Amino acid sequence: MTDxxxxxxxxxxxxxxxxxxxxxxxxxxxxxxxxxxxxxNGATVVLMDAxxxxxxxxxxxxxxxxxxxxxxxxxxxxxxxDHDNGLLIIxxxxxxxxxxxxxxxxxxxxxxxxxxxxxxxxxxxxPMPELEPLGPRLMAELxxxxxxxxxxxIREEASPEHAARFTDQFEDxxxxxxxxxxxxxxxxxxxxxxxxxxERSGVAQVGLLDFQAARAGHRAYDLVSLxxxxxxxxxxxxxxxxxxxxxxxxxxxxxxxxxxYTVLGVQRNMRILGVFARLGRDYGKPHxxxxxxxxxxxFHRGLDHPAxxxxxxxxxQEMPAPTPDVLDRLRG
Numbered sequence: 597m598t599d600x601x602x603x604x605x606x607x608x609x610x611x612x613x614x615x616x617x618x619x620x621x622x623x624x625x626x627x628x629x630x631x632x633x634x635x636x637n638g639a640t641v642v643l644m645d646a647x648x649x650x651x652x653x654x655x656x657x658x659x660x661x662x663x664x665x666x667x668x669x670x671x672x673x674x675x676x677x678d679h680d681n682g683l684l685i686i687x688x689x690x691x692x693x694x695x696x697x698x699x700x701x702x703x704x705x706x707x708x709x710x711x712x713x714x715x716x717x718x719x720x721x722x723p724m725p726e727l728e729p730l731g732p733r734l735m736a737e738l739x740x741x742x743x744x745x746x747x748x749x750i751r752e753e754a755s756p757e758h759a760a761r762f763t764d765q766f767e768d769x770x771x772x773x774x775x776x777x778x779x780x781x782x783x784x785x786x787x788x789x790x791x792x793x794x795e796r797s798g799v800a801q802v803g804l805l806d807f808q809a810a811r812a813g814h815r816a817y818d819l820v821s822l823x824x825x826x827x828x829x830x831x832x833x834x835x836x837x838x839x840x841x842x843x844x845x846x847x848x849x850x851x852x853x854x855x856x857y858t859v860l861g862v863q864r865n866m867r868i869l870g871v872f873a874r875l876g877r878d879y880g881k882p883h884x885x886x887x888x889x890x891x892x893x894x895f896h897r898g899l900d901h902p903a904x905x906x907x908x909x910x911x912x913q914e915m916p917a918p919t920p921d922v923l924d925r926l927r928g
Contacts, residue, residue, distance in 0.1 A: 600645070603683070607676075607681065611676050613635075615635075616634055616635045617634045618631045619631060621642065627646070627647060627651065627652050628646045628652055630642055630644055630645070640688040641686065642685070643685055644684040644685075645683060646682040646684070647682050648680070648682045652682050653682070654679055654682050654808075655679055656808040656810070658674050658684070660808060661686075662674065668798075668799065668800060669718070669802070670689065670793055670802060671804045671807065672687040673686065673687040689793065689803035690791055690803070692792040692793070693787065693788055693789075693790065693792075694712070694787040694790040695827065698787065698828075706834060706837075708787075709830070710841065712802055712822055713819070713838045713841050714798075714799055714841075714845070715799045715802045716815075716818055716842065717842060720779040720780075720846065721846075722780075725780065729812045730783070730812065730817070731813075732767045732770035732771045732774060733767050735767075735774075735860075736766040736767040737763055738867045739763075739862075739863050739870075740762055740866075741866075741871065741874070742866040743758055743762065743870075744759065744870065745873045746869045746926075747916065749877060750916045750925060758914055761910070762907065762911075765906055766907060769859060769904065773852075773855050773856050773903050774856050776848070776852070778815075779812070780810050780811075781811055781814070782807040782810050782818055782821075783809045783811065784809065784821065785807075785822050786821050786825045786826070786827065788827055788828075789804070789806040790802055790805070815846070815848065816856045817860050817864070819857065820864055826865075826890060826891050829890065839853075839854070855903045858898050858903060858904070859901070859904065861894055862898035865894045865895035866895055869888060869892065871884075872888050872891065873888065873926045876927050876928060880928065882928070885927050886923070888918045889923075892917065892918050899911055
């Protein structure tokens with residue numbers, strides 16, 4: 597038994613779940629892993645294993661989950677915790693991921709996106725917790741990963757001067773467009789992190805996962821994450837309708853919101869290009885590279901907006917398209 601297994605066994609010893617059967621669950625792109633614990637009667641909970649020595653910290657997950665539940669939203673209840681060793685027992689929200697429900701029942705696609713949009717409306721009306729800001733400089737720096745891990749690998753040359761130029765100019769664009777009140781942004785709000793809970797009511801029907809990196813940011817950020825999904829094609833008509841639904845429900849200025857939505861789409865999709873390329877080439881996870889063409893399409897479309905005019909030509913020149921040869925290289 598490994599040291600980590602010993603820690604988990606010790607953690608479970610003094611809990612009601614120490615004798616329950618443990619089954620691995622699919623993980624994510626982080627160092628966290630998950631197990632479903634089940635008793636003889638079919639009751640279940642989830643073990644989150646987030647090793648601190650690999651940079652993980654369960655405290656933000658606990659804090660944000662508690663806040664979201666206080667707003668009447670369906671984040672998992674925290675049932676037991678060991679912060680020092682990065683272990684949690686949390687409520688099991690089930691397997692009805694939005695992506696699976698929409699795949700199996702296509703007629704549910706629009707209602708589920710409506711429900712997810714309504715969660716954002718409700719969350720953005722809630723009082724803000726104290727969070728670090730997701731500001732223009734940080735967002736520009738996060739997007740510049742596309743140079744180091746995507747552009748430079750493909751071109752086989754380092755381009756620190758190109759990345760620096762991009763970061764400074766993109767920060768300026770973000771400062772001009774990302775204005776207004778700040779809200780809690782979950783930062784990974786999409787169909788594989790949302791769980792359908794039809795037995796609950798209202799906005800509580802949407803189960804929330806993977807929100808531990810939440811920050812204070814622009815209200816368009818999570819809507820972009822939802823509607824410009826790296827993992828599934830969202831019909832253009834649904835993207836348009838959900839933007840209109842959010843604007844109508846919140847009363848935000850439409851022109852400013854749409855500009856911010858588009859620029860944040862470029863920001864987010866450039867960061868994802870870098871992250872997925874790094875996961876494929878540096879961490880041996882080539883399935884993320886297979887998602888890059890969709891991300892590229894979102895990114896490329898955003899460059900047509902007038903707000904991106906100062907950088908559009910530069911990015912068209914510097915960011916190579918994900919051809920089959922390019923994708924093979926990124927798979928390592």
